[in-house]
Amino acid sequence: xxxxxxxxxxxxxxxxxxxxxxxxxxxxxxxxxxxxxxxxxxxxxxxxxxxxxxxxxxxxxxxxxxxxxxxxxxxxxxxxxxxxxxxxxxxxxxxxxxxxxxxxxxxxxxxxxxxxxxxxxxxxxxxxxxxxxxxxxxxxxxxxxxxxxxxxxxxxxxxxxxxxxxxxxxxxxxxxxxxxxxxxxxxxxxxxxxxx
Numbered sequence: 001x002x003x004x005x006x007x008x009x010x011x012x013x014x015x016x017x018x019x020x021x022x023x024x025x026x027x028x029x030x031x032x033x034x035x036x037x038x039x040x041x042x043x044x045x046x047x048x049x050x051x052x053x054x055x056x057x058x059x060x061x062x063x064x065x066x067x068x069x070x071x072x073x074x075x076x077x078x079x080x081x082x083x084x085x086x087x088x089x090x091x092x093x094x095x096x097x098x099x100x101x102x103x104x105x106x107x108x109x110x111x112x113x114x115x116x117x118x119x120x121x122x123x124x125x126x127x128x129x130x131x132x133x134x135x136x137x138x139x140x141x142x143x144x145x146x147x148x149x150x151x152x153x154x155x156x157x158x159x160x161x162x163x164x165x166x167x168x169x170x171x172x173x174x175x176x177x178x179x180x181x182x183x184x185x186x187x188x189x190x191x192x193x194x195x196x
Contacts, residue, residue: 022160027051027066030084034063034097038162045171046114047154048126050087050133053111054094054142055164056103062161063098065090069125070132087132095140110137111146111166113157126150 022041055062115130
């Protein structure tokens with residue numbers, strides 16, 4: 001029997017202080033970050049994925065996760081290596097990590113972002129992810145103070161964990177503009193037809 005693969009650990013990289021006074025740390029799918037450092041700023045880019053930003057103002061600690069899917073389908077077997085992709089696992093890991101950093105469960109508050117349905121006509125994974133996150137936090141009695149969920153555009157999210165402040169901005173579509181074909185000019189002339 002093989003040992004389970006541990007979930008990716010929270011980011012602990014020491015990033016340089018930028019001109020805005022923060023150490024910027026990126027969070028990608030399946031990761032989380034927890035900090036009480038007032039100079040830390042987490043950022044992530046979301047499409048159909050969801051990020052939950054949790055914070056405890058009393059302990060000045062916060063954390064963020066980034067999950068790909070809400071929860072496995074009934075009867076679906078998920079191996080340990082894939083658990084981190086699911087919100088049900090990501091949320092538990094985030095809450096537990098915050099409690100280890102001094103947060104109290106009853107003081108936790110949340111901001112939710114993401115859950116876009118980027119492609120019309122495809123399965124609404126973003127909507128399912130957003131619904132899962134809202135339902136999970138409701139069941140855990142964690143109030144959602146701010147949310148920016150749904151739509152059809154990706155978002156860039158920034159979160160200052162020690163301050164409990166977050167913001168999101170839509171990411172402009174980076175696709176090049178369509179090529180417009182312009183017919184060649186018709187020379188002025190007699191109107192006679194030339195055959196080649």
